[in-house]
Amino acid sequence: MVEDNKLFAVIIAGGRGTRFWPLSRNTRPKHLLAISGGLPLLRQTVDRILPLVGPERVLVVTTNDQAGEVKSLLADVPPGNILVEPAGKNTAPAIALAAAHVLDRAEDAVMAVLPADHIVSPDGNFLSDLRDGAELARASGRFVTLGVRPTRPETGYGYIEVGEKLGKKAFAVASFTEKPNRKKARDYIGAGRYLWNSGMFLFPARRLMEKIKTHVPALYSGWETYRSGGRTREDVEKFYSGLEPVSIDFAIMEKCAADSAVLNASFDWSDVGSWEAIDELWGADAAGNRSNDCVVVSLASKGNTVVSRKLVALLGVENLIVVETNDAILVCAKDRAQEIKSLVGEMERRGLDKYL
Amino acid sequence: MVEDNKLFAVIIAGGRGTRFWPLSRNTRPKHLLAISGGLPLLRQTVDRILPLVGPERVLVVTTNDQAGEVKSLLADVPPGNILVEPAGKNTAPAIALAAAHVLDRAEDAVMAVLPADHIVSPDGNFLSDLRDGAELARASGRFVTLGVRPTRPETGYGYIEVGEKLGKKAFAVASFTEKPNRKKARDYIGAGRYLWNSGMFLFPARRLMEKIKTHVPALYSGWETYRSGGRTREDVEKFYSGLEPVSIDFAIMEKCAADSAVLNASFDWSDVGSWEAIDELWGADAAGNRSNDCVVVSLASKGNTVVSRKLVALLGVENLIVVETNDAILVCAKDRAQEIKSLVGEMERRGLDKYL
Numbered sequence: 001m002v003e004d005n006k007l008f009a010v011i012i013a014g015g016r017g018t019r020f021w022p023l024s025r026n027t028r029p030k031h032l033l034a035i036s037g038g039l040p041l042l043r044q045t046v047d048r049i050l051p052l053v054g055p056e057r058v059l060v061v062t063t064n065d066q067a068g069e070v071k072s073l074l075a076d077v078p079p080g081n082i083l084v085e086p087a088g089k090n091t092a093p094a095i096a097l098a099a100a101h102v103l104d105r106a107e108d109a110v111m112a113v114l115p116a117d118h119i120v121s122p123d124g125n126f127l128s129d130l131r132d133g134a135e136l137a138r139a140s141g142r143f144v145t146l147g148v149r150p151t152r153p154e155t156g157y158g159y160i161e162v163g164e165k166l167g168k169k170a171f172a173v174a175s176f177t178e179k180p181n182r183k184k185a186r187d188y189i190g191a192g193r194y195l196w197n198s199g200m201f202l203f204p205a206r207r208l209m210e211k212i213k214t215h216v217p218a219l220y221s222g223w224e225t226y227r228s229g230g231r232t233r234e235d236v237e238k239f240y241s242g243l244e245p246v247s248i249d250f251a252i253m254e255k256c257a258a259d260s261a262v263l264n265a266s267f268d269w270s271d272v273g274s275w276e277a278i279d280e281l282w283g284a285d286a287a288g289n290r291s292n293d294c295v296v297v298s299l300a301s302k303g304n305t306v307v308s309r310k311l312v313a314l315l316g317v318e319n320l321i322v323v324e325t326n327d328a329i330l331v332c333a334k335d336r337a338q339e340i341k342s343l344v345g346e347m348e349r350r351g352l353d354k355y356l
Numbered sequence: 357m358v359e360d361n362k363l364f365a366v367i368i369a370g371g372r373g374t375r376f377w378p379l380s381r382n383t384r385p386k387h388l389l390a391i392s393g394g395l396p397l398l399r400q401t402v403d404r405i406l407p408l409v410g411p412e413r414v415l416v417v418t419t420n421d422q423a424g425e426v427k428s429l430l431a432d433v434p435p436g437n438i439l440v441e442p443a444g445k446n447t448a449p450a451i452a453l454a455a456a457h458v459l460d461r462a463e464d465a466v467m468a469v470l471p472a473d474h475i476v477s478p479d480g481n482f483l484s485d486l487r488d489g490a491e492l493a494r495a496s497g498r499f500v501t502l503g504v505r506p507t508r509p510e511t512g513y514g515y516i517e518v519g520e521k522l523g524k525k526a527f528a529v530a531s532f533t534e535k536p537n538r539k540k541a542r543d544y545i546g547a548g549r550y551l552w553n554s555g556m557f558l559f560p561a562r563r564l565m566e567k568i569k570t571h572v573p574a575l576y577s578g579w580e581t582y583r584s585g586g587r588t589r590e591d592v593e594k595f596y597s598g599l600e601p602v603s604i605d606f607a608i609m610e611k612c613a614a615d616s617a618v619l620n621a622s623f624d625w626s627d628v629g630s631w632e633a634i635d636e637l638w639g640a641d642a643a644g645n646r647s648n649d650c651v652v653v654s655l656a657s658k659g660n661t662v663v664s665r666k667l668v669a670l671l672g673v674e675n676l677i678v679v680e681t682n683d684a685i686l687v688c689a690k691d692r693a694q695e696i697k698s699l700v701g702e703m704e705r706r707g708l709d710k711y712l
Contacts, residue, residue, distance in 0.1 A: 022669070297702055297706065297708065299692075299695060299698060299699050299702060300695070304687075308685060310680075310681075310682075310683050310685050311683060311684040311685070311708065312684070312685045312686075312687070313378070313684065313686045313688075313699055314688075315687070315688040315689065315692050315693075315695055315696060315699050316688060316689030316691070316692030317676065317687050317689055320673065320687065322685070322687055324666075324680070324685055325666075326666075327666050327667060328666050328667040328669065329664060329668045329678070329680055329685070330668075330669045331660075331668070331669070331670050331671070331673050331678055332669075332670075332671040332672060332673070333673055335672070336655075336656060336671050337671075339655060339671055339672070343653060343655050343669055343671050346653055346655060347653055352651065352653065352667065
């Protein structure tokens with residue numbers, strides 16, 4: 001694959017990751033975990049795009065308390081490309097921040113915005129879709145979302161209604177939708193013309209900032225000041241201090257459906273957004289138990305998922321998540337895994353912050 | 357309390373303790389664990405009797421692979437009093453081995469045979485019963501069993517049918533019974549004249565050996581040879597090499613009911629024989645969860661028992677046993693805890709001996 005010198009990757013590597021506590025911690029969100037594939041998801045995300053986007057055109061937006069680990073994990077990425085947010089303000093400010101740095105390098109750049117903690121395969125299909133998406137974005141000026149064919153009536157994702165065909169795998173966007181309820185999600189699946197919004201976008205950088213100027217003028221004006229400054233830590237702090245948190249989906253995509261396109265992705269995708277998603281990635285043994293390759297001995301036990309460095313013995317238990325880390329153990333019924341956030345909240349209330 | 361210079365304590369500290377795996381291991385059976393009371397049960401057993409039996413009259417029968425830890429735990433007991441069996445042969449040979457050493461010291465000695473891993477309280481009641489039992493044994497020549505008033509139709513214990521009254525809390529023995537089935541156990545409770553066999557006995561040592569001569573002549577003849585020898589390791593090995601394993605209950609007690617007495621114990625007693633027994637010893641929190649004082653954070657979880665050095669978080673789980681040790685974690689449904697032995701068997705089959 002030939003590198004695209006006007007294509008920049010903007011990897012969004014923030015978040016706290018309470019969902020996978022105690023694996024994920026305040027300073028170790030999901031993208032720093034080797035959940036599948038042997039390496040931290042962020043490292044895999046960077047490795048995957050390097051054939052198309054050299055390390056000097058990889059930008060990572062992260063937070064203060066993760067920056068150290070991110071820099072040491074991505075030693076091949078120039079340190080100046082690791083952009084540190086003073087505070088998380090959701091995706092729109094993060095992307096705008098990166099756009100300032102991208103536009104320094106090429107006014108006609110296309111930005112591939114990629115979450116740091118998704119899993120896709122095979123890499124070849126992903127890269128070819130990314131290249132096609134970048135070409136479409138550059139040629140048409142449209143904002144291109146990579147859309148994934150839904151496999152279940154998921155209520156945790158946004159959906160994209162596909163419009164007229166623009167190219168081989170490319171379509172206009174009829175509409176972006178918010179996360180649907182179960183009934184709507186089933187309708188979307190039945191209708192056959194909806195794709196999951198993967199959160200992976202291709203933006204002509206200049207054009208994105210024009211739309212931000214129109215739809216989020218406060219963000220734009222702060223950004224303009226930042227752009228004309230010296231790119232110091234103080235400049236970023238000043239830029240971020242007045243910002244409202246807002247997602248790129250809400251701020252821009254849902255308002256710019258007419259200026260958007262969706263590319264029907266040819267790769268398998270997981271946002272690894274739940275323990276259910278991890279179960280889909282990990283092979284099960286004959287009894288339906290899964291683990292991170294630790295030794296599991298089970299008797300009359302099925303459907304459990306285990307993460308440990310020790311031997312784990314299961315006796316007469318079903319559908320549990322068992323996680324062992326340096327300082328904590330979680331034993332959780334799978335159908336209650338959504339409430340791990342409440343458990344983390346309970347620990348905060350009890351002053352057990354050192355475990356978070 | 358005044359010491360009884362003709363009373364010797366013989367503490368039986370063997371066994372493998374698979375029931376409490378992974379807490380208990382081949383080289384760390386239950387009596388070496390601090391299950392309740394802060395100290396290993398063996399240490400508590402010795403401490404408890406010291407006001408009545410000085411350390412020089414405490415004998416401990418243990419196995420090769422536990423002898424090191426037993427000796428360091430009982431530094432106040434003369435090393436020559438720690439008797440090491442070459443192989444476990446159940447209780448009758450262990451008691452006979454100790455009797456040889458006891459009779460060296462006093463031909464008219466009484467032996468208090470005590471399991472190393474039971475919990476009794478209060479200590480004062482126990483000591484006073486032990487002293488009364490020793491006096492009865494010495495005065496009457498009977499074998500005295502400490503009998504515990506049953507509190508449930510337990511099928512795991514032997515029962516003693518109480519006969520004519522001999523003294524304040526002492527009775528003749530009408531019969532010793534094997535472990536009953538559930539129906540029989542309920543009948544015993546209903547009848548009101550049965551006590552649990554606590555496995556704690558008081559034997560006039562000389563008289564015990566006479567009965568062994570009658571009922572287990574092979575054991576006696578090996579023992580006689582051992583008694584006349586130099587008490588070397590080779591002597592013990594020779595003594596044990598030809599022995600059949602046999603319990604004192606089966607070999608002697610059940611055949612000598614007419615020569616026995618039972619003392620209705622005034623103390624609370626637990627043989628800590630199951631996780632259920634541990635639950636009875638440990639206080640529960642408001643949700644009915646118990647732990648070894650580790651930090652437990654629970655949500656929608658009740659009736660769990662946790663042993664760990666790490667924080668343990670429970671979410672949506674009930675009636676589980678969760679145990680964490682250096683190298684292993686157990687998650688077990690309480691109503692399957694009897695099958696931990698099978699789990700250990702499965703590990704043996706899989707060659708996971710280093711975890712046993």
